[in-house]
Amino acid sequence: MGGAWTITRKELLGYFCSPIGYVVLVIFLGLNGYLFGMTNLEPGMEASLRPLFGRFMPLVLLFIMPMLTMRLLSEEFRSGTIETLMTAPINDAAVIAGKFLGALLYYMVLLATTLFYLIPLVRHGTPDWGGVVAGYLGLVLVGALYIAAGLLFSACTSNQIIAVICSFVFLALLAVITDWIAMNVEGTPRFLLQYISVGYQYGDFVRGAISLSSVAYFLTGTFFLLFVSVKVLESRRWR
Amino acid sequence: MAAMIEVQNLTKYYGSLRAISELSFSIAGGQVVGFLGPNGAGKSTTLRILCGYQPASSGSARVAGFDVFNQSRQMRAHIGYLPESTPLYPEMRVREYLRFRARLKGVSGAQISRRIEQVNGQCWLAEFINRPIGQLSKGMRQRVGLADALINDPQVLFLDEPTIGLDPTQIRETRHLIGSLGEKHTVVLSSHILSEVEATCNEVIIIARGHKVAQGRPRELGAQVAGQSSLIVEVQAPAAALQAAVAALDGVRQVQVHENDGWLRVRVEPQGGNDLRQPLSRLIQQKGWPLRELRREVASLEDYFVKIVAGQ
Missing domain, CATH: 3.30.70.1340 (MTH889-like domain)
Known part of the structure; x- marks a missing residue:
């Protein structure tokens, strides 16, 4: 995977040099700060990050992650830099891996800003560390899946707007709509819909449990979407 | 001496449109070769195939001793490519961009700074090497693109319309630079301007509508024509x-x-x-x-x- 790390570094630094990185950072900090303040900083509230990790977090990410991923490949196609990129001695999988890791690391920087909320929890209470660890792990896994989906749509088009809309619709289906439908059907369809729903799979982490099947769900989903992205990038060779 | 570039019966279809057809030629090392043809003749398509950016529909090609299709990655380590539109990342600074490209092309860590200084000297980047690429003029961008193509000290350089959009002074400087590159590298440049090819190249390949029409030294081709x-x-x-x-x-x-x-x-x-x-x-x-x-x-x-x- 020579060259993947070079691309990761470039993408990660790129977020700190571009307006979109800061826009996403501000939205993320603003929303989380508001939620944390409204729930945890009230008298008599539980000393945990559960509100932060709550079920709506996949919804917040639903809005901000496509913004992080939309330019990853679309911009290369639009500006033509894809030609210089792909004629360097680097293979398609390394390009996808590098871009994915770059976005994932930036997202982890975003998440790291919420570590600050632990300070008042530790000073004024005794948080359940297992719950904290499970929550963060869950968020990293959800983020990875969203980034892989965003990267796939970014690989499909040279138009960032189309990439962001398609990622949003796809993730909305995966995270929310399947859950809604699942609640209105019975039996096997319900089971299947719940199984593919991000909200349902993420539920365990919210409760502070790390279940193997959920971890497997996120990892296979992420790898599958990355694999398809590599194939989409390769497909330009036989067009 | 084995040919640096060997192309046999190269054909490329875009859907049902045939961009190049049955193109065959060979180019010896250490030459500056001009690819001449009107717009849409298939010059860029041919260069893209030779750089490993897209495959041909049929035919074969070898560059620097590697098969363009089966040994694409090894081959790409030995070439430099400047696409027609000089695509660059506007948010990066020139030095930062060259460092990124050098790493991507596998230039070893210890060599990178030395290589950057070398291309800096060759392409006269000194006055803007610390500026963001987005602020540069077309001529400066062209030099940055050329510096990128040179950063891994490649055996073969592919330059697609290297002087397009430059002013007359810059065109002269760029031609001079390309001429000097011919001493160390094999250079293939495409152009639709004849005088440019006559001024810089020691060999010309003329293509039109995807076919090779003529190949030879500019003077020989000129004499052939003058005879008539x-x-x-x-x-x-x-x-x-x-x-x-x-x-x-x-x-x-x-x-x-x-x-x-x-x-x-x-x-x-x-x-x-x-x-x-x-x-x-x-x-x-x-x-x-x-x-x-x-x-x-x-x-x-x-x-x-x-x-x-x-x-x-």
């Missing part, structure tokens, strides 16, 4: 006698006579490379016809090129 140049004579003489007398000369392929304000204007097309100026003037002297003009219409490479472009 026709003579223009203006004399006062009986038309029929003139026509018959000229046509009877050795090596005349075709004679056309036109009336031109009291004089007869004769266009004589020679057979092969015959120079008919002397026999013609002797004939006219013998007959005692008044002569007011005798000249050779030198067909330049330009005319040849225009003919090809026009599809003749």
Whole structure:
């Protein structure tokens, strides 16, 4: 995977040099700060990050992650830099891996800003560390899946707007709509819909449990979407 | 010596559109080769295939000893490519960009700074090497693109329309630079401007509508064309006698006579490379016809090129 790390570094630094990185950072900090303040900083509230990790977090990410991923490949196609990129001695999988890791690391920087909320929890209470660890792990896994989906749509088009809309619709289906439908059907369809729903799979982490099947769900989903992205990038060779 | 670039029966379809067809040529190392053709002739397509950016529909190609299709990655480590639009990342600074590209091309960590200093000197980047690429003019961007193509010290350089969009001074500088690169690298550049190719290249490949039309040194191609140049004579003489007398000369392929304000204007097309100026003037002297003009219409490479472009 020579060259993947070079691309990761470039993408990660790129977020700190571009307006979109800061826009996403501000939205993320603003929303989380508001939620944390409204729930945890009230008298008599539980000393945990559960509100932060709550079920709506996949919804917040639903809005901000496509913004992080939309330019990853679309911009290369639009500006033509894809030609210089792909004629360097680097293979398609390394390009996808590098871009994915770059976005994932930036997202982890975003998440790291919420570590600050632990300070008042530790000073004024005794948080359940297992719950904290499970929550963060869950968020990293959800983020990875969203980034892989965003990267796939970014690989499909040279138009960032189309990439962001398609990622949003796809993730909305995966995270929310399947859950809604699942609640209105019975039996096997319900089971299947719940199984593919991000909200349902993420539920365990919210409760502070790390279940193997959920971890497997996120990892296979992420790898599958990355694999398809590599194939989409390769497909330009036989067009 | 084995050819640096070897292309055999290369064909590329975009859907049902045939961009290049059955293209074959070979290029020896250490040359500056011009790829000449009108817009849409298939120049960029050919370069993209040779750089490993897209595959051909059929045919084979070897660059720097590697098969372009089966050993694409090894091959790409030995080339530098400057695409037509000079795509760069506007948010990066020049030095940062070159560092990124050097790493991507596998230049070892210890070598990177040295290579950057070298291309900096070769492409005159010093005045803007610390500026963001987004702020640079077209000419500066072109130099950055060229520096990127050179950063891994490649054996073969592919430059797609390297002087397009530059002002005359920059064009001259760039041509000079390309000329100097020919000493160390094999350079393939594409252009639709003939004078550019004549000025910088020691070999020209002319392609039109996806076919190779000619290959050779610019001077040889020029001579080939000049050999077919026709003579223009203006004399006062009986038309029929003139026509018959000229046509009877050795090596005349075709004679056309036109009336031109009291004089007869004769266009004589020679057979092969015959120079008919002397026999013609002797004939006219013998007959005692008044002569007011005798000249050779030198067909330049330009005319040849225009003919090809026009599809003749």
